[in-house]
Amino acid sequence: xxxxxxxxxxxxxxxxxxxxxxxxxxxxxxxxxxxxxxxxxxxxxxxxxxxxxxxxxxxxxxxxxxxxxxxxxxxxxxxxxxxxxxxxxxxxxxxxxxxxxxxxxxxxxxxxxxxxxxxxxxxxxxxxxxxxxxxxxxxxxxxxxxxxxxxxxxxxxxxxxxxxxxxxxxxxxxxxxxxxxxxxxxxxxxxxxxxxxxxxxxxxxxxxxxxxxxxxxxxxxxxxxxxxxxxxxxxxxxxxxxxxxxxxxxxxxxxxxxxxxxxxxxxxxxxxxxxxxxxxxxxxxxxxxxxxxxxxxxxxxxxxxxxxxxxxxxxxxxxxxxxxxxxxxxxxxxxxxxxxxxxxxxxxxxxxxxxxxxxxxxxxxxxxxxxxxxxxxxxx
Numbered sequence: 500x501x502x503x504x505x506x507x508x509x510x511x512x513x514x515x516x517x518x519x520x521x522x523x524x525x526x527x528x529x530x531x532x533x534x535x536x537x538x539x540x541x542x543x544x545x546x547x548x549x550x551x552x553x554x555x556x557x558x559x560x561x562x563x564x565x566x567x568x569x570x571x572x573x574x575x576x577x578x579x580x581x582x583x584x585x586x587x588x589x590x591x592x593x594x595x596x597x598x599x600x601x602x603x604x605x606x607x608x609x610x611x612x613x614x615x616x617x618x619x620x621x622x623x624x625x626x627x628x629x630x631x632x633x634x635x636x637x638x639x640x641x642x643x644x645x646x647x648x649x650x651x652x653x654x655x656x657x658x659x660x661x662x663x664x665x666x667x668x669x670x671x672x673x674x675x676x677x678x679x680x681x682x683x684x685x686x687x688x689x690x691x692x693x694x695x696x697x698x699x700x701x702x703x704x705x706x707x708x709x710x711x712x713x714x715x716x717x718x719x720x721x722x723x724x725x726x727x728x729x730x731x732x733x734x735x736x737x738x739x740x741x742x743x744x745x746x747x748x749x750x751x752x753x754x755x756x757x758x759x760x761x762x763x764x765x766x767x768x769x770x771x772x773x774x775x776x777x778x779x780x781x782x783x784x785x786x787x788x789x790x791x792x793x794x795x796x797x798x799x800x801x802x803x804x805x806x807x808x809x810x811x812x813x814x815x816x817x818x819x820x821x822x823x824x825x826x827x828x829x830x831x832x833x834x835x836x837x838x839x840x841x842x843x844x845x846x847x848x849x850x851x852x853x854x855x856x857x858x859x860x861x862x863x864x865x866x867x868x869x870x871x872x873x874x875x876x877x878x879x
Contacts, residue, residue, distance in 0.1 A: 500532075503611055507639050511646045514604055521580075521603050529579055529607050536617020536629075537572040541565065543621040582606040585665045586648065593658040595650030605647050609640040637663065736762055737790040737848075737877060742773035745788045745874070750865040753777035753784070753856075777865065782836070784854025786865045788874070791847055831859040838862065844871045845878025 502510040544564055580603070587602035589595075612635040619629030640662065645655040739760035748755050755775045762771035774787040809818040815832040831838035840862040841851035850869045852862035 500611055500615065503608060503639065504615075504635070507642045508646075511608075511643045514608060514643075515601075515647055517604075519600055519604060521583075521600065524603055524607050525576070529576060529610075532611065532614035533572060533575050533579075535614050536620050537568050537575070539618050540620040541568040547622065579603075579606050579610065582662075582666055586644070586662055589658065589661060589665070590648045590650060592661075593648075593650040593654040595644075595648040595658070598648065601647040605640065605643045609636050609643055612636040612639060736771040739771055739773055741877075742771060742788045742790065745869050746773060746775040746786060747868045750777060750786070750868045751861050753779040753782075753861065753865070756783075782855040782857065784837075784852055784856055784862060784865065786852045786869070787850070788869060789849045789851070791849065829859065840866055842866060842871070845875040847878040848874045850874075 502513075541564055545561065583599070583603040583606040586605055587597050587599050590597050590602070613633030616629040616632035619632075637659070641655060641659040644650055644658050644662070645652050648658075650658050739762050743758060743760050746755065746758065754777065756778050757776040758773070759775075760771070760773040772787055772789040774785055776783060776785050810816065814834045815830070815838065817830040819826070819828045821827070826843040828839070828841045830840075835855075836857065837855045838859055839851060839853040840859060841849055841853075843849050850866045850871065852865040854862075856862050
């Protein structure tokens with residue numbers, strides 16, 4: 500770790516020929532370092548609380564905080580594997596060589612700075628310092644990609660930039676699922692009691708019911724997706740051309756002005772998305788359909804937890820719930836006339852409208868204009 504931080508180029512040279520396995524890298528490096536920000540953040544929140552000192556500080560209950568930390572830790576481990584698949588899939592586009600083990604080395608070791616900087620999470624006020632220090636990981640990624648993936652040095656910057664963009668999209672999706680699960684866990688701290696139904700098939704916490712059968716099925720789905728991806732037999736991502744076909748030419752008087760699509764990853768472990776921009780009378784919102792690939796297991800977990808959260812402000816609201824087996828998120832600011840509305844379909848696809856409109860109903864109509872039934876068919 501010291502050599503990687505102080506002399507990364509020389510250390511990547513040593514790491515390149517080093518024999519390794521994905522399991523070995525997980526057990527001997529990733530699992531250990533990824534625990535630093537998780538444990539530090541847990542201790543910091545329990546001791547100092549979350550919020551702004553002197554204004555508003557909330558200390559979470561012990562059990563919900565521990566559960567939330569375990570969930571976030573598990574998802575961070577999954578993210579390393581998915582990032583490795585993305586790095587491997589992008590290699591040929593930048594004159595590199597596909598090599599799953601080398602890609603995993605890059606994904607694992609380039610996160611070193613961020614994981615070590617996570618120690619600052621133990622004191623929330625220093626969290627921003629940890630965030631800034633973790634940016635050094637971008638440089639580690641930039642120096643490691645050409646060496647381990649054998650890409651052209653002239654294309655190293657582009658390779659790094661595209662990888663970072665894909666990683667941001669990946670980690671954003673993971674963060675959404677994490678926050679949803681964390682919100683559900685937080686509700687447990689207010690529960691007067693918890694109980695398991697007579698057949699052991701559900702758990703009621705604070706008036707919210709968790710389907711344990713669905714949770715178990717979602718866990719198996721996630722495990723199977725990861726195993727298939729590692730074996731190169733994962734279900735392929737939906738074609739971006741197919742996704743673009745779901746976006747209407749207009750919605751509620753808003754005309755589509757642009758249409759674009761992006762995809763990254765391999766063996767179902769990346770993500771594919773199509774997005775259109777819609778405008779009317781100076782207002783503009785985007786409508787996107789995204790295939791989450793291997794992250795489908797995570798959305799299935801959130802759905803099984805019957806997640807429900809709600810926040811009210813002076814000018815708007817934000818809420819998440821499970822309706823008809825689908826995870827639904829809604830946010831609206833009445834003064835700015837902007838917000839977002841999204842649903843998860845088939846535990847694999849998201850449909851989201853985000854931006855300015857006359858009312859949130861315009862965003863809901865845009866989402867409803869996408870053929871959710873057909874997407875559910877693709878998810879099976």
